Amino acid sequence: MPKIGNIELPDFPLLLAPMEDVSDPPFRALCKEQGADVVYTEFISSEGLIRDAAKSVIKLDIYEKERPVGIQIFGAELDSMLQAVDIVEKSNPDIIDINFGCPVKKVVCKNAGAGILRDIPLMVKLTEEIVKRTKLPVTVKTRLGWDANSIKIVEAAERLQDVGTQAISIHGRTRVQMYKGEADWKPIAEVKNNPRMHIPVFGNGDVDTPEAAVRMRDEYGLDGAMIGRASIGYPWFFKEVKHYFKTGTHLPPPTMEERVEAARRHLQMSIDWKGEKLGVFETRRHYTNYFKGIPHFKEYRMKMVTSDESADVFAAFDEVLEKFGDFQFA
Numbered sequence: 402m403p404k405i406g407n408i409e410l411p412d413f414p415l416l417l418a419p420m421e422d423v424s425d426p427p428f429r430a431l432c433k434e435q436g437a438d439v440v441y442t443e444f445i446s447s448e449g450l451i452r453d454a455a456k457s458v459i460k461l462d463i464y465e466k467e468r469p470v471g472i473q474i475f476g477a478e479l480d481s482m483l484q485a486v487d488i489v490e491k492s493n494p495d496i497i498d499i500n501f502g503c504p505v506k507k508v509v510c511k512n513a514g515a516g517i518l519r520d521i522p523l524m525v526k527l528t529e530e531i532v533k534r535t536k537l538p539v540t541v542k543t544r545l546g547w548d549a550n551s552i553k554i555v556e557a558a559e560r561l562q563d564v565g566t567q568a569i570s571i572h573g574r575t576r577v578q579m580y581k582g583e584a585d586w587k588p589i590a591e592v593k594n595n596p597r598m599h600i601p602v603f604g605n606g607d608v609d610t611p612e613a614a615v616r617m618r619d620e621y622g623l624d625g626a627m628i629g630r631a632s633i634g635y636p637w638f639f640k641e642v643k644h645y646f647k648t649g650t651h652l653p654p655p656t657m658e659e660r661v662e663a664a665r666r667h668l669q670m671s672i673d674w675k676g677e678k679l680g681v682f683e684t685r686r687h688y689t690n691y692f693k694g695i696p697h698f699k700e701y702r703m704k705m706v707t708s709d710e711s712a713d714v715f716a717a718f719d720e721v722l723e724k725f726g727d728f729q730f731a
């Protein structure tokens with residue numbers, strides 16, 4: 402069974418990917434309830450944390466019920482990252498994760514995120530110092546390489562392991578690919594097949610059906626799957642994959658009642674956590690997926706995503722249940 406430091410995980414664990422503006426405590430809690438074995442926060446700027454920027458600091462909040470949880474940080478300056486580690490530790494997460502995979506320009510141009518894939522020695526050095534700074538297990542999330550001509554992930558992963566990284570999650574795309582094309586899991590399998598590797602190697606990218614998760618496990622031999630987009634507005638994905646692993650059959654999709662209940666709880670937790678205004682605003686992105694596939698739904702979706710008062714959104718949920726309660730999801 403894979404372990405991250407002393408954290409024991411089940412066979413082929415499912416990890417909720419860090420996702421900006423998505424992987425907040427309410428969403429992580431819902432995914433955990435539905436079977437996610439490890440959850441990660443969205444990336445948090447080390448520079449923001451040390452400046453005590455409210456926007457970064459609020460991202461450190463975790464609920465007890467979501468453990469084990471990893472807090473993900475990004476940066477490229479050693480000193481800032483070490484100070485950020487000290488701040489992160491005070492929130493008492495189970496894991497500290499380093500983001501070496503974010504492809505967006507404003508991050509990579511400072512050499513942070515996937516930018517560091519152009520400088521593997523710096524990547525290894527930062528990791529080594531962070532590992533020395535904290536007693537918590539440190540994990541790394543990265544991509545295959547900067548571009549197709551510079552894929553050195555086998556060597557990089559081994560060096561990261563040698564400086565004390567406890568697990569590595571690899572998104573099967575290069576930085577240049579951003580989110581285009583299909584994720585390539587072959588180079589991730591090469592990392593796993595390196596006889597010197599002994600830490601868990603988790604695959605990431607395009608695990609969007611239970612069958613894909615089975616392929617990642619059985620054909621590519623990886624230690625677990627990190628799941629991002631397939632879970633947005635669909636926390637049931639974790640349960641569906643686990644059910645498929647156990648039985649080889651598909652669970653029926655969640656009923657309308659279950660979807661409305663999840664949307665309600667999601668909104669309520671968000672309001673409790675962030676306050677009425679932000680809670681209402683930031684839960685909007687999830688509704689489309691919660692209610693995907695219902696014909697003539699636009700009127701109700703619009704109410705959910707344009708109402709500024711939670712009472713109106715809750716009322717829209719009630720209406721949906723009344724009107725579409727018997728809808729059969731495919």
Ligand SMILES: Cc1cc2nc3c(=O)[nH]c(=O)nc-3n(C[C@H](O)[C@H](O)[C@H](O)COP(=O)(O)O)c2cc1C
Pocket residue numbers: 418419420421422423442443444473500502503542572605606607608627628629630631
């Ligand atoms: C909306 C969104 C936000 C993301 N934010 C982060 C982030 O904060 N940190 C990170 O390491 N990756 C981030 N990612 C990348 C995902 O963690 C993951 O690597 C990617 O989506 C591929 O996995 P998937 O195909 O399962 O979605 C983000 C992806 C999406 C779609």
